[in-house]
Amino acid sequence: MTDENVLRTLMRHRRLTRAELAAATGISKPTVGESVRRLGEAGLVVDTGERTAGGRGRGRVGTYYALAADIGTALAVSVAPEGVVAERIDAHGEVVARAEEAVARPARPEDVAAALRDAATGTGGPLPRLAVVSAADPVDRASGRMIHLPDSPFLLGELDPHDVLAPFVTGPIIVDNDVNWAARAEREDARDFAYLFLGEGLGGAIVSDGEVRQGAGGLAGEIAHLITVGPHGRATRLIDVFDDLGLRQADSTAIDVDRLLAAIAAPAAADAQRVREALGEAVGGVVAAIVALTDPAYVVIGGPWGTHPAILAAITSATTAQPRHVPIRAARRTDEPSLTGARLDALDRLRAAIVQT
Incomplete structure (x- = not known):
């Protein structure tokens, strides 16, 4: 356990003296010294060759230790x-x-x-x-x-x-x-939440008790074929909503993100509002199903169009009136x-x- 504490402390810091290791781990200096010796013999920790400025009333000279360069990546x-x-x-x-x-x-x-x-x-x-x-x-x-x-x-x-x-x-x-x-990148301290990715493709993830639930075959969270509310109030698959709205890429089921973002900000306010409401209702239907089956504390919306403020507002509006309403928030991790x-x-x-x- 001492060796593990020393190793993990050196993983958080580029270099430390034995005194600094003792202070960071709460372990006595002699015990840390023995651990450093063992880890050095195992080839996991090395003397960097750097020394503290000691001597002449400034205390003993300290040796800096670090993880071995070949410890692995x-x-x-x-x-x-x-x-x-x-x-x-x-x-x-x-x-x-x-x-x-x-x-x-x-x-x-x-x-x-x-x-x-x-x-x-x-x-x-x-x-x-x-x-x-x-x-x-x-x-x-x-x-x-x-x-x-x-x-x-x-x-x-x-x-x-x-x-x-x-x-x-x-x-x-x-x-x-x-x-x-x-979803794992959004996990932080939360143990029960849902994550929806809205981009060229559609995807979902369920985090329960701190773990992403993969399902028997690894297909949990594939939301494209989930039945939701279409633009005309009829039941339809989520993926087909974008075909009905003319927001797919040519000869593909991929969503045309640029066209979608242009549509929700169209000069004709009524047209833009219609698209925003249709998308909000469609994704809101997915949220309702997820809430009913998995009971998340909240739902995170990610993806290049999912995090757009107008889309988030539309989804929030559509889900507020649902019997089991949960908070909706934008993903915090948006870069890769x-x-x-x-x-x-x-x-x-x-x-x-x-x-x-």
């Missing part, structure tokens, strides 16, 4: 239709290398696999100890392979990130859906939310792996 990866991003992170949580590879549309599995390999090698350095992958398609819980569902706009197919990344990682490879990772969630998980797993060494 982790890979955080985002696989999305616009491309692949790979980041190599160290035990301090710093991104030490980043590589990006574009993918043409439609995103064919062989093209995505090639981009994934190039991004993994592009981060350089020794092989990471593990990888955490965020994928834009649903992910089979048992196999980790990506699944193509009807009306999924990205067509990544049955790509298997495990097979692709195995030569580039020495340890485990964890793969999950991008919306689940975005899925990669952020994957990065946070990769850091936790890397630190745990180092401690267990």
Whole structure:
């Protein structure tokens, strides 16, 4: 336990003396000194060669210790239709290398696999100890392979990130859906909430007792086919609402985000209000179903059009009159939310792996 405390403290600080370690951990200096010696012999902690300014009335000279440079890194990866991003992170949580590879549309599995390999090698350095992958398609819980569902706009197919990344990682490879990772990035201290991603694609995640619920096959939260209220008050699938409003991309079920944002701010106020109300009612129907089945404390709305103030206001208005009303709020993580969630998980797993060494 002492060694773990010392290691985790050095993960939060770049360098510390034994006295500083003792103060940060609440462990006695002699006990910390023995721990530093053991960790040094194990190759996990090193003397940096730096010394405090001691002597001549300023106290004893202190030695600075730090994690060994070769203690290991982790890979955080985002696989999305616009491309692949790979980041190599160290035990301090710093991104030490980043590589990006574009993918043409439609995103064919062989093209995505090639981009994934190039991004993994592009981060350089020794092989990471593990990888955490965020994928834009649903992910089979048992196999980790990506699944193509009807009306999924990205067509990544049955790509298997495990097979692709195995030569580039020495340890485990964890793969999950991008919306689940975005929800994890929003988790903070909350234990029960729902997350809806509203962008080119539609997705949801349920966080219960602090954990993202994946379902038997990993398909929990796939909301595109959920029955809700259509623009004319009729029951319809959520994905079809955007077809009725003329907000899909050509020859695709993907939502045209630019056209949608233009529609809710149209010069004709009545037209803009009609679209906002239709979207608010449609998403509000999804919220009602989620609240009835999962009882979240609140619902987080993310995605490039989901976080727009007019959309949030419309959803809030539509849900306020529902029998079981819960608060609606915008996602706080808006810059690469899925990669952020994957990065946070990769850091936790890397630190745990180092401690267990």
